[in-house]
Amino acid sequence: MIRNVIGSLLALAGATAAVWSPFRDWYDGRPGRDYRIQDLFSGITGAGAELTTSILLPFVFAALVTLVGVALRSRLLVALSGLIVLGFTVLWTVRQGQAAGSLTVGGDAAALGTGVATAFGGGVLLLIGAAVMSGRGRRHGRVESYDEEPPAYPYVPPDEQEPYGGTRRPGPAEPYDRPAPYGQPPPYGQPPPFDPYGPEGPPTLPIPDRPDER
Secondary structure, three states: OHHHHHHHHHHHHHHHHHHHHHHOEEEOOEEHHHOEOOHHHHOOOOOOOOHHHEOHHHHHHHHHHHHHHHHHOOHHHHHHHHHHHHHHHHHHHHHHHHHHOOOOEOOOOOOEOHHHHHHHHHHHHHHHHHHHOOOOOOOOOOOOOOOOOOOOOOOOOHHHOOOOOOOOOOOOOOOOOOOOOOOOOOOOOOOOOOOOOOOOOOOOOOOOOOOOOO
16 A cells, blocks of 8 residues: 555656656757657657647656546556656657767757656656555455355255165255255255164153053
8 A cells, every 4th residue: 555655656757747848848948849750750859838738748648647547546657657757768869869979968069958867767766656555455255245145055855855875866956964954854964963863763661561450
């Protein structure tokens, strides 16, 4: 439980940083929201972009995936959102390096801005959050409900029952330990009830002759 809470907080912080990063400077004072998504595949150009077609779009999608992953406690979805953020950030870095010839950090010349670092940090936080989360607990075994009714055992008429010593074995609905009804023999496998007198019944004592009354 605690791991899920900590991992969820890290994932939400990473998603927030990823969405906020396009509004920061990415390169030479140019914010990330000014880069078009198609420029990441065809090459960086100086053309501007709308918010719906900028690099902000995949980061918003990653944030939505993070929210779903946190709600479902899914480590896979949170890790997937982190890979999306890092993937688009690395792709932009490669394209910007090809367009500028080289990339530098800091200094008076054109250099990478804080937005790139924020995007990288957000992606790393998402991956760390996925690693910290414990995920959904697995249920070992089946827990029976107390509301379930026991199976009904069919009544077998006396004329259809097998006599003692028969070869008939009880079916799945006739357990061995079920007591036989009154007046019926027990199921196969159970000894007959104890009879101290045997099959001949109790002994009969002779009645002495009464003396003739006088």
